[in-house]
Every structure is written in C-alpha cells, then in structure tokens.
Amino acid sequence: MSNASIQAPVPGVFYRRPAPDQPPFKEAGDSVAVGEVIGLVEVMKTFYEVKAEQAGTITEFLVENEGAVTAGQVLASLTSA
C-alpha cells in the first residue's frame, strides 16, 4: 500500500459528474482502475477527462465539484494496491 494522487491535466474548472443531473463518476472509498475516468476539467469550453494513472482506492477528493484548478493540481488522493 502506498499513497498516490490524481492531478488535473489542464487548468480550468473541475467537474465530478458527467452532467449536472447525473451521479458523480466516483466517491471517496471507491476503487479505480488504470485509465478510469474520475472527473472532467473544462478549459475554454472544452472538456478533458481526468483519468487515474494507477489502480487503487480513492481516499479523498481535494477539490469540490465546479472548483477552479491549475494544471497539475492534486484533485484526489488514493492508496494504490
């Protein structure tokens, strides 16, 4: 077990849901696989998927839904298997 994080690929606004009326991609405590989408970042009206680069369990989201983020900012922490 080691600690890891998921970072914003580009600066912009972080979304935890695929659409406002849909449930979040992931909640704290959920497990993620490599390449799995955990959220979106909107930059200049274009959306980029945020993907986990390693498998593990999300311990915490560090940015709330619709929060402003910088490139490389940690969005979620996880413990990798």
Added chain:
Amino acid sequence: MPLRKLLIANRGEIAVRLLRAARERGLATVLAASEADRDSLAAGLADEVEIIGPPPVRKSYLDPAAILAAAERSGADALHPGYGFLSENAAFADEVREAGLVFVGPTGDTIRRMGDKAAARRTAAEAGVPVVPGSEGRVEDPEEAARLAGEIGYPLMIKAAAGGGGRGIRVVHDAAELRDQALRAQAEAEAAFGDRGIYLEKYIERARHIEVQVLGDGERAIHLFERECTLQRRHQKVWEEAPSASLTPEKREELCAAAARLAEGIGYSGAGTVEFIYDDRTGDFFFLEMNTRLQVEHPTTEMVTGVDLVRAMLGIAGGEGLQLRQEEVVLRGHSIEVRINAEDYRNQFFPSLGRVDHLRLPGGPGVRFDTLLYPGYDIPPFYDSLLGKLIVHDLDREHALGRLRAALGELDTAPVVTTAGLFSLLVEDPDVRALRFDTQWLEQRLPGLLEEAGAAPTETTTR
C-alpha cells in the same frame, strides 16, 4: 432620463468595447468581474470594479443575484449585458428593471418572444418575413407527415419538437424513406426528450448565413444592412463580412426591409440581429432566428455604415430615441472580421493557454483590433477562447482581403498560438476569394487546407 453610471455585466473584449462607449458619453463605469478577471484589461480601464464571484461562470457571470447585488453596491443606474452570458435571459432583464435600473436592451417580453423558436417563427411569418417552409406545429401520425412532406418538398428535416441545438434531427431525401424515418424519429424523441412530437422543415442543402443588423427605439426601427457569416466551424462563426458580396442590390433591399419590418412590428428597442439562411441558387431567403442583443461581429457593420452601435444602444436606453433615419444609413466599402481565438488550429483547435509575452497588434488605415490582450496578460482558462477580433475596412472586398492579409502578418501573440495562422491560409484560398462557399464548406475544406499548408516550404522560413 440620461444615464449616469453604467454597470458592465460581461468580460473580455466586449467589456472593453462597452467601457469605451460609456466613457465617450461621459458615463461613470463599473465592471462586474469574477475573481479571475481582476487583472483584465477591462478591470484596469473601468472606474470601479465589483467582484461578483469565483472564476466559474455559473458562480459569477451567469449568477443574476451576484450581478444585481454588485449593481446595488455600486449605485449604477444602468446595466449593459454585452453578448452571451445573461444577455438573452428574459427573466434577468425583468429583474434588472424591477431593481430600478435601465437594462440596455429590449424588454423581457421581447426577449422571451423571440427566444421561443415557434413564437419567433410565427411572429416573423406575421410580419411577412419568409420562414423555412414546414409543418405548422407538430405532426401526429406518419400519414399526415407524408401528406405534408409532399407539400413542403424534399429534401426535408424531421425535427423533435422538444429538441434543440442540433439534437433530434433527421434528413429525409424522398417519399420512400419518409414514413419509416418519421416513426423512428417519434420513437427517438420519446426516448430522448419524453415527448414524441415531431415537425417537418425544408432542408436547405447549400446555404449561406446572412444576418441583418437592426436598431429600434420601441416605435421606429431601421436596418443597418447585412453581414455574411457563412464561414463557420462547428456552427461557430469564424469570419464575417459586411456587406454580403453574395447579394444583388435588389435582394439586399428585400432582405433588409424584411428585417426592419419585423423589428418595427414587435416594437423592438435597442440593437438586434435578424438571421437568415440564403440559397443563392434560387435567391430564396428564410428567417432563422432573431438575436436580441449586440453581436460579436457588430464592428463590420460599424465600419461600413459609420454608425457606432454601442453609442446608439446607450442613447436609446437613455431615452433619446433613434437619432437616425433609414435614408441616412449608407453603405461605404467592405469590411471583414476574423475571430482571433487562443486555439491551436493545427492540433484540433486545442486551447492555447499561457502568458502573452510578446504582443504586437496590427495597425494602419482601415485596421481595427478589438481585444482583451495587453503585454504580459495571463489568459485565464475559465472562459471562451476569443482573444480579439481583427477588423479591416477598405474600398471593396478585393482590397479588404489584401488589407486583412497584411494585418494578419503583423499580429504576434507569442508564445500563445491563435487562429490567425488559419486566416492567413483562408485569405489565399481561391474559393474564399471567389465567395464559393456555404456553411459547411470550412469544415470540409479544413483537413486539405492544413495538409497543404503543412507541406508548404514556408513552414521552415518563419523561424
């Protein structure tokens, strides 16, 4: 009553444009800005800045309560919404007026009426403005659809009544496929929108986008001729011209008179744009929609008519009425505007972010650059990619193209990549020069255009 203090509920280049017009009229200016726009060019120019919220637009520029609170704190007596954001939100226009401010634009009722597709279409038809032939309202069963389709003619579109933004549309080419397609469209509409209502509309295959600028004071309305905005990518205009070089003088008169008649008929107040699709093979034009606000491409109209549209809007809002008669509006020369977006057009239009270290803006006679840029500006990622608009004006289209080519060569925003390079390619394109395009042309031409440019030897000489 003359206006005293104007709140600008917008950002970017249009906020700068509005500030300048307000200042010329001696108005005090307040900019409603998000936290990400504290260092914007507009914030530096405004007399006062009111911070309305965090960077995301839903919490700032799209938050009516935050903007109304800023208006109250600042003591502004008028509000200009610019374009986009809340500019066509009827409820917001009503709230601004209920708060005792002048809303620089039409009434909430007018915005509501022209914002509803079906109501706008009906209003246009009543004013004698041609609308796209189609079923009046919903079509219930495939038999009825087949009968109506015969009257409308093929090709036609089946649209979901509850759809919008291009969703729920099917193109049908002949009677043989109609029944089957109508049944499918109903099932799809039911699944997607919970409403199986459909309607039919004639499909104009090779259309140009032509729009007419209007100004009204609630009683009288005039037109300021037309713009052609046929060059589009993903339904977004990228290149606009005034006037349209595709129209004959007779067709121009017919189109522009129809728009002015529509505006006067609804008692329109302020600046507005009536959009049409135009089929230059048949000479038919059809009403598309009306935008009840200032448009991005308004400067091209200003260049060829000499009328300052924002000044006119502020005058009308201040109760001065329309200080212009139709016969005083005269066309002079040709204008072209291109949208300078922070996008890497060679890399799928990927947003290009960062700090503009070098800034060299084009200048000289007949060259205007409306922008939010200044040297050292750090482009925020939260908003659209429009950095500025390069507008040229000259004697005729041929000269204007030459002026555009030269001005594009002067622009430098390094290291931020913009769409200027794309326009440098388009300005040389034989189809663009000869007006051989429709609204789908650019999207189809792009891959070839970029490939040819990538192979060109000029690539290495620009280092």
